[in-house]
Amino acid sequence: MKQRFLIKIGGLAFEKQEGMLALGAAMAASEDAEFIVLHGGGAEISQALSAAGRPNRFIDGVRVTPREDVEIVEQVLSRKVNQRIANAFEKSDVACQRMSGKTGNLFTVEPLSRNGQDLGYVGRISGVNEKVVEDALAKGRLPVISPVSGDSNAVTYNVNADSAASALAAAANCTDLVFFTDVPGVLVDGKRCVTLSRDEAKALIEAGTIKGGMVAKMEAAFKALDQGVARVHIMQWQGPRDFARLNCQQCDSGTTVCL
Numbered sequence: 649m650k651q652r653f654l655i656k657i658g659g660l661a662f663e664k665q666e667g668m669l670a671l672g673a674a675m676a677a678s679e680d681a682e683f684i685v686l687h688g689g690g691a692e693i694s695q696a697l698s699a700a701g702r703p704n705r706f707i708d709g710v711r712v713t714p715r716e717d718v719e720i721v722e723q724v725l726s727r728k729v730n731q732r733i734a735n736a737f738e739k740s741d742v743a744c745q746r747m748s749g750k751t752g753n754l755f756t757v758e759p760l761s762r763n764g765q766d767l768g769y770v771g772r773i774s775g776v777n778e779k780v781v782e783d784a785l786a787k788g789r790l791p792v793i794s795p796v797s798g799d800s801n802a803v804t805y806n807v808n809a810d811s812a813a814s815a816l817a818a819a820a821n822c823t824d825l826v827f828f829t830d831v832p833g834v835l836v837d838g839k840r841c842v843t844l845s846r847d848e849a850k851a852l853i854e855a856g857t858i859k860g861g862m863v864a865k866m867e868a869a870f871k872a873l874d875q876g877v878a879r880v881h882i883m884q885w886q887g888p889r890d891f892a893r894l895n896c897q898q899c900d901s902g903t904t905v906c907l
C-alpha cells in the first residue's frame with residue numbers, strides 16, 4: 649500500500665527557511681509516497697497578540713481565544729504562515745494548494761470546552777470533508793493547510809493544529825502522521841523516549857513531565873492511532889536522511905507513539 653503522510657509542522661519546527669526548502673525537496677523526491685501538510689504557528693500568534701496588547705492564555709496547551717482575537721489568529725495562520733510555508737515548498741518545485749479548514753468546509757467545528765472551562769472561539773472538529781484534499785492530491789498538488797475553521801453557521805474558530813492534523817490523518821486514510829516540532833521527541837530527564845505507549849504518556853502527564861503543547865500532541869497522537877493511522881512520530885527536522893528513513897519505515901529518530 650502506498651504510504652500517505654500527514655506532515656504537521658509546528659510553529660517553531662523550522663526556524664530557518666533552508667529546512668523548509670529541504671523538506672520540500674525531500675517530499676518531491678519521494679515518488680512512492682503522498683503528502684498532506686498541516687501547520688501551526690502558535691508562537692507567531694502569541695507575538696501578534698502581544699503586539700496588539702492582548703494576553704496569551706493556554707489551558708493544557710490549547711489557547712483560550714476570545715472573539716476579538718480570532719481575526720488575528722486567522723491573519724497569522726491562514727495568511728502569513730500558510731503563504732510562507734507554501735512559498736518555500738514551491739521554491740523546491742512542489743506545486744501547492746493553499747487552504748484552511750474553511751476551504752470547501754474541509755473541517756466543520758463545534759465549540760470546545762475543557763473540563764467545563766470556556767475556551768472562547770476554539771473549535772473541536774466534528775466533521776471532515778476530506779474530498780477537498782483528495783481533489784488537490786489528484787491534481788498533483790500538495791495541500792498546505794491552516795487549521796482555522798468554521799462552524800455550521802460559518803462562524804470562524806481557532807483550532808489547535810495538532811488536533812486538526814490528527815482528525816485529517818484519520819479521515820484521509822493516512823498511514824503515517826509526523827509531528828515536526830522544536831524538540832527531538834518526548835523528553836524525560838532530557839533523554840528522548842524512543843517509543844511511548846498510552847499508559848506511559850498518561851503517567852508522564854500526571855507527573856508533570858509532559859506538559860504544555862506536548863499534552864495536546866499526545867492527545868492528538870493517540871486519537872489518530874485509535875482511528876486507524878498506523879504510525880505516529882514526534883520528531884525534529886534534522887535533515888532529509890531521517891525523513892527518507894520514515895519513508896522506508898525504519899525511523900530511529902524522534903518518538904514513535906504506540907497504543
Ligand SMILES: Nc1ncnc2c1ncn2[C@@H]1O[C@H](COP(=O)(O)OP(=O)(O)O)[C@@H](O)[C@H]1O
Pocket residue numbers: 657658659660661688689690709810828829830831833834835836857858859860861862863865
Ligand atoms: N516531556 C516533554 N518533552 C518534550 N517537550 C515537552 C515536554 N513537555 C513539554 N514540552 C514542550 O512541548 C513543546 C512542543 O509543543 P508545542 O510548543 O505545541 O510545539 P509545536 O508548535 O511544534 O506544536 C516543546 O517545545 C516543549 O517546550
Ligand SMILES: CC(=O)N[C@@H](CCC(=O)OP(=O)(O)O)C(=O)O
Pocket residue numbers: 657658659660687688689690691693709710711713721770771795806807808809810861
Ligand atoms: C486553539 C489553539 O490552541 N490553537 C493554536 C493554533 C496554532 C497551533 O496549534 O500552533 P502550534 O502547532 O505551533 O502549536 C494556537 O492558537 O496557538
